[in-house]
Amino acid sequence: MEVYLLQLFNGLSISSILLLVALGLAITFGLMKVINMAHGELIMIGAYSTYLTQNLFNDYLPESMFDWYFVLAVPASFVIAFIFGLILEMSLIRFLYGRPLDSLLATWGVGLVLQQLARSIFGAPNVAVTSPSWLDGGMKIMDGTLLPYKRLFIIALVIACLVSMYFYIYRSHEGRRMRAVMQNRDMAACLGVSTRRVDAMTFAIGSGIAGVAGCALTLLGPIGPSLGTYYIVDAFMVVVLGGVGKLVGTVLGATGIGMFNTLFEYWTNASLGKVLVFVCIVAFLQWKPMGLVAMRTRSLD
Amino acid sequence: MRLQKLTPQRLWILLGYTAAAAALFSAPLFVSDFRLNLLAKFLAFAIVALGLDLIWGYTGILSLGHGIFFGLGAYAMAMYLKLEASGGKPPDFMGWSGLKELPLFWQPFQHFGFAVVMGIAIPALLALVLGYFTFRNRIRGVYFTILTQALVIITTTLLVGQQAFTGGTNGVTGYSSLLGFSLGSPDTKRALYLITVVVLISIFVLCRFVIGSRFGKVLRAIRDGENRVRFIGYNPATYQMVVFTLSAAIAGLAGMLFVLHVGIISPSMLGIVPSIEMVLWVAIGGRGTLIGAALGAILMNWAKSEFSTAYPEGWLFFMGALFVVVVVFMPKGVAGLVGQLKFRRKRREPEHERVRNPAV
């Protein structure tokens, strides 16, 4: 019984991680139709930002303050990845709108460069991030069932990201412009919306969220130059499975993959579990090529 | 194709190709065995690039899973070589994975002919099945590309996980001979090189025929506007399926040659990175021109083996940057660049590739 409960929680936890990793992609891919293969590297940048924040606290602040580095690391990761995203959009991505496959290839090249950059700066080996002590341990709900605070924290973080994204996209002026541009670029431009600015902002926000994901991942996994490569394909699967252009789809996609992954892994083993999940995704997309939540349009392509 | 008059220009082109072929055929005379072996490997890669160009350059389908087809061909050949080395007994890795008997599906691979047929048929069949479902269901563009990535993950995870049957991450290596000829002997190596040259030229001619035919024109039409093609009365799915299968078969063939030259195949050769690198060769050489794709493969690999060691870090920076620059600013690759220079001089036809770039 505890095992099932724990597995349910594990599934939820994996879903939340996948969602966090895929959220940024859902924006850049879903709204802008840019396939950003460097998304994984933006996650990596977020993780290294956390590492740097930790080091700053270690070096310049009293030890009693150390635990609070993480509170600063979340926004720091966002901002740094945001800036990287902004630079990337302005120098490269803007040449690639309307060429999704080319954007995939070019950003893969960018990813390669960023990985190598990280390797040159921080060295090839992983670096260690000590998680704050207030996230150690977990919530005991019954004997033998411990829900780690870190995983709970990530779930909370995802919810926070989702809510703020919802408010940004659907309730703010900026968000309205963003939707306008994504739905009808020319019309929006005619109405005086600076599409250049909106594109840059949208891409940067997607990147910033990748940074937050990177920050969260330091709690659970390795922090190294190849961190991004572990998540990028999964992230794309989430977005594609969920259906492009709707946040709800991304949430459902992440939950689906996370839950089934946990289930299959529990039944079989990690390798086979992964294979089964991917086979299911491929099969599902044959059935519903547009994903779980599809936006129907009348345009020819 | 129609018979055309032998203008001086066509004569030059013909001479050029003949000279290139002659250079390839005579390479064993003035290149060391080691370099010849390298060149042979590059030529095998050039064959994959040709196949990849058929679907990407001409049909507009981007597959990031060609490593699989390449790898499956390679595995078929490797299984034969391994069995020839072990004399039909279960290969070494089965032993240390606890397998005492040769599995049933390995047994026919003792026969060279069977292995060669399978090396082409298995990748082709896999492509056919995948293509049948995805193209019929109109999964295309980016979605198709991402699906091929999923396929890569499935295949490599299975190959790695089924160590007893596949050799796991180590892959299959340690061969001795091919049809009784020692693989270590320089003569065998030269012969294999020449075979590779012949295969490359044959595949090149085959691809030329395909793209020169009306079939090839339909492929290009699909690239320009898949939906429009439907309303003319073609079923794009069939065409895509056929060309995808052909491309996979070519990749499988190249994989078989690769194993003969390199002496090892492992799941890492089927992964996402090698698959993307294959696309990179085509992108740099010039998608949509066969010669560009083949040259891209040869040049990129040559550059990699020359420079990657001297500057392992610099090489990755260089490769990443090159990828970005070529894809963004030279969508037709090096071959296209040469073409553009020509257009600039002559201006006989308007340059409209830019029109398709909606960054305006």
Add this chain to the structure above:
Amino acid sequence: MKKRLFYQFSLLLVALTLVLAGCGSKNEPVSTKEETPKATEAANTGASTEGEIKVGILHSQSGTMAISEVSVIDAELMAIDEINAAGGVMGKKIVPVIEDGASDWPTFAEKARKLISEDKVATVFGGWTSASRKAMKPVFEELNGLLWYPVQYEGLESSPNIFYTGATTNQQIVPSVTWLLENRGKKFYLLGSDYVFPRTANLVIKEQLKAEGGELVGEEYTPLGHTDYSTLISKIKEAKPDVVYNTLNGDSNVAFFKQLKDAGITAKDITTLSVSVAEEEIRGIGVDVLEGHLAAWNYYQTTDTPANKTFVENYKKKYGAERVTADPIEAGYTAVYLWAAAVEKAGSTEVDKVKEAAKELEWDAPEGKVKIDGATQHIYKTVRIGEVQADGQFKEMWNSGEAVKPDPYLKGYDWAASIQPTE
């Protein structure tokens, strides 16, 4: 269209000339064709003329394995520098030729071929993963080259062209399992990354458990680069083992140990013994989650020998005080010295003579006295079990006392009869 063809063709010619010129430039046109059968002899004499000896260093400088292998390169270069500073080998300077295996097995094979047949190096130090070694092995055997392989591995191999300076199974895994059975409990859970070393190692462990009264309560493999261990940890919890025998590789270790701690399992609850976690990896995982866990190696930075004191000192002086030494680093360093000693003794760099001279060669390595076993070309090594301390170093819990004779095929163990290679 025609014009276009014309330009394509000129492109083709230019490129082809380039490649062929590139290929041709590296060698004298005549030499190779006629002499191929004797190429290796030529290589050997070539390597020892002109007052210097070329040796190859072939590890991954890029790709996923660079993390581990770069430090080994450093150690090997350090050994070469030290030997050169002390007058070289046979009065000649050792010149390293460094090639990048790029974490890609075919590349390892290609570069090995290049080192032997183009650069004509006297020997090669290289490899880390089993896969890279397996890829290089046929090349070294075909061209009669010499490879020094510095990493602990799964055994069941003994190539006449390879010297293995890392531990084989009976110098690491087998004794550590025995120790765990005696000291920590009978119930074993085997956890590894999904590749050859863990699977083969676990095959050995399973036989050993059967023979020595242990109990297998679970066996799991995760794909390389797997980063979520929550489900696996649930499975471990269910199985309630005394010991988790961990053969995970690389980044997975970080995720596993972090998440193990989060799940409320400490070293006190379940003993974890790792065979791929050394000082270098500890730094990347974080000491806080590893403290108290065990590892089995032949060498730790803290190993108390006079040779090690200078080794660690020199290494830190050369590469920075924050750097640490570890087992494979030391094995790479030892390999260079062993080769140099063998060449000195043979008075030649010729492969067959060096092999002959290397038999039963002894050397005071940082890990203690090592000796080359002539029959298997592995070396005698002392087994050590260590516990991770708060400073990121190991405290030795146990050692085998004397250097253990290598037994790659486990012929000395009755229970291992079924684990023999079929070929």
Add this chain to the structure above:
Amino acid sequence: MKESAILQCDDVTVEFDGFKAVQGMNLKLEKGELRFLIGPNGAGKTTMLDVICGKVKPSAGRVTFDGKVDITRKKEHQIAELGIGRKFQAPSIFPSMTVAENLEISMRQKRTVFATLFAKMAAEERERIEHQLTMIGLQDKTAWRAGGLSHGEKQWLEIGMMLLQEPEILLLDEPVAGMTDKETEKTGELLHQIARKRSIVVVEHDMEFVRNFASKVTVMHEGRLLKEGSMDEVQRDDRVAEVYLGKRRDADVSRSTA
């Protein structure tokens, strides 16, 4: 049912996410008829063409071709093979191919992989293409890449492609949109020529253009049939006038998708 009806649409309804673009539309086309489909923006004209050529599957109703085939069950390429050709509103030609190549693949022929792989250009085929080139006035630009043509030329090329398909029914979506007066005139002549042999459905906004043809006009509004008859009849109809000039216009504009 009369045998001469080449195309018959019965109670066709199309839904997009709950929005009914076409509701219970009926349309009957005789052999050799030239029919204009007009109506304000968002009336469902283009959607009707989409239904006929198979691009959109109706949620209800049937479309019968030549009195026997229900084409709502067919795929686009099968419908095209049956003999229904479509010209889209925005010129959709294959921009990276030459004008001649565009025509070559459009030409009526066997369309299987095998046939196209080994197809040889017969003299008769070349003649047909050359004839068509002259007809659409592109004989001097055969080797041009289609993407480099002017807007009007692209429109003609597309019409030429469709004619080479030799369909029974031609569906034309605003064939003169964006054309100069002269080009429009030329297109009109072209239409007259075609209409002698084939049935045509034209969606058009340009009333001047429509008036030049003495043929039947169908007016659609909000997905429904509003009026059918000659141009004069239609123009006299109050409801039609109201739809075109009246109050509901705003609502329609906001829903338009063009």
